[in-house]
Amino acid sequence: MNKVRPKKSLGQHFLKDLQIAQDIANTVDIYPELPVLEVGPGMGVLTQFLLRKERPLDVVELDRESVAYLKEHYEQLENHIIEGDFLAMDVSTLFEGKPFVLTGNYPYNISSQIFFKVLENKDQIPCCTGMIQKEVAERIASAPGKKSYGILSVLLQAWFKIEYLFTVSETVFNPPPKVKSAVIRMTRNDVTTFGCDEKLFKTVIKTTFNQRRKTLRNSLKPLLGKDCAIYADPFFTKRPEQLSVAEFVTMTNQVAEELAKQAANPTLTE
Numbered sequence: 001m002n003k004v005r006p007k008k009s010l011g012q013h014f015l016k017d018l019q020i021a022q023d024i025a026n027t028v029d030i031y032p033e034l035p036v037l038e039v040g041p042g043m044g045v046l047t048q049f050l051l052r053k054e055r056p057l058d059v060v061e062l063d064r065e066s067v068a069y070l071k072e073h074y075e076q077l078e079n080h081i082i083e084g085d086f087l088a089m090d091v092s093t094l095f096e097g098k099p100f101v102l103t104g105n106y107p108y109n110i111s112s113q114i115f116f117k118v119l120e121n122k123d124q125i126p127c128c129t130g131m132i133q134k135e136v137a138e139r140i141a142s143a144p145g146k147k148s149y150g151i152l153s154v155l156l157q158a159w160f161k162i163e164y165l166f167t168v169s170e171t172v173f174n175p176p177p178k179v180k181s182a183v184i185r186m187t188r189n190d191v192t193t194f195g196c197d198e199k200l201f202k203t204v205i206k207t208t209f210n211q212r213r214k215t216l217r218n219s220l221k222p223l224l225g226k227d228c229a230i231y232a233d234p235f236f237t238k239r240p241e242q243l244s245v246a247e248f249v250t251m252t253n254q255v256a257e258e259l260a261k262q263a264a265n266p267t268l269t270e
Contacts (some may be wrong), residue, residue, distance in 0.1 A: 004043050004065050006175055007177055011107030012063070015045050015131070017172035025049035027185050028101045028130035028163065034127070035095045039104035039114065042066050044074055046105055051076050058094065060086045091121050104126040108177065111136050115156060118186070122159050126188040137164055137182035151209045155202065158194070158245045160186040168196045181213045196252040204252045208240035215239060216251070223255060230258055 006012040015021055024046055028036050035056035041047045043066065050057050050072070060082040061067050067083050082089070087110060087169070094100060102125050105112055111132040118128045135148075141164040142148040142154055156162060168181040194201060211219040217236035220228075230236065235251075243251070 004069050007063065010063055011109035012040075012042060013105075013108070013173040013175060014042050015052075015105050015172060016174055017168075018045070018166055020172060021045045022049050023166070024103070024105070024129070024131055024183055026140070027183065028053070028103050028127070030185065030187060031101050031127050035098070035100045037091075037094060037100050037102050039102065039130075040107055041070060042105070042237075043069055046076060046103070047077070050103070051092070056095065058082060060084060060089065062086075086116060091117075091124060094124075097124070099124050099126050101125075104130045106130050106132050108136075108179075109135045112152060115140065115152060115186075119159065122188060127186065128160075129183070129185040131168060131181050131183045132165060133177075134180040134182040137184045140184060140186075144180055144242055144244050150212070151205055153168070154205050154209075154243075154245055154248055156186060158187060158201075159191060161189050162186055172239045192254075194249045196249050197256055200256055201252045202238070203247065203253055205248060212240050220255065224258055225262070228258060230254055 004014070005242055006014055021226065026049075028050070032053075032055070035058070036053075038047060038050060038057065038059045041059040041061055042063070045242075047057075047059060047070070058080045059077060059079075061070065062083070062085050064083070067081060070077055070081055102118060115128070118125050136152075136270075137150045139150055139152055140143065141162045142150075142153045163185045164185045165185055170180055171179070172178045184230050204220075206218045207223055208216060216239070217228075217231040219240065220236070224230070
């Protein structure tokens with residue numbers, strides 16, 4: 001069959017540069033013993049280099065036209081093409097539930113959702129690599145104090161070491177996107193537990209960053225109320241983008257203690 005037509009509805013921008021495809025494929029070598037899952041292989045420009053690594057490889061593709069193309073041109077992928085939506089998949093069924101490396105030239109319109117899914121399955125996905133929108137890559141790798149530092153930065157950096165590997169020009173795609181791209185690699189760090197409630201940790205991060213221009217004592221009011229004793233601490237004059245992961249953990253424990261006090265003595269919130 002002829003080449004696949006890129007579909008705007010699926011956020012498809014097919015990579016044309018073979019050297020860049022090779023470089024992306026090599027990012028998975030940090031875990032050479034693990035199988036690989038590629039998301040959105042399209043016409044297989046990255047897939048062809050992953051296949052050369054002689055390790056288990058599955059690909060997941062939503063576009064039926066791309067699936068047909070892969071079946072016709074890559075016999076090695078027989079029984080290893082999953083037709084469907086990665087975001088809707090139960091990844092625990094992949095590779096017999098064993099850990100694997102995730103990679104791909106990710107569609108821009110779902111890249112953030114992909115990383116949230118990686119977070120949900122961080123014990124099975126110790127490494128995630130691939131190409132995404134440059135702006136999103138910078139956000140993920142951002143250090144505290146920068147405008148790009150946000151919810152995704154904190155949540156991913158809490159569990160992963162983030163590497164911004166290289167920038168990719170928009171000219172090497174068909175069709176060319178309106179923005180530059182970047183290749184990143186995330187590898188699980190040694191953290192197994194924070195010493196705080198993980199659900200509350202996420203809530204605190206989202207609550208504060210949803211009003212990122214406000215100080216912590218103002219952005220936390222939806223959680224703790226208007227008059228809260230801990231607001232007297234000068235720490236709460238900071239803004240969320242100034243806090244490290246460790247400081248968010250500490251603050252989560254402070255919030256937890258305050259919520260427990262309020263639950264025990266409801267008059268504190270009146």
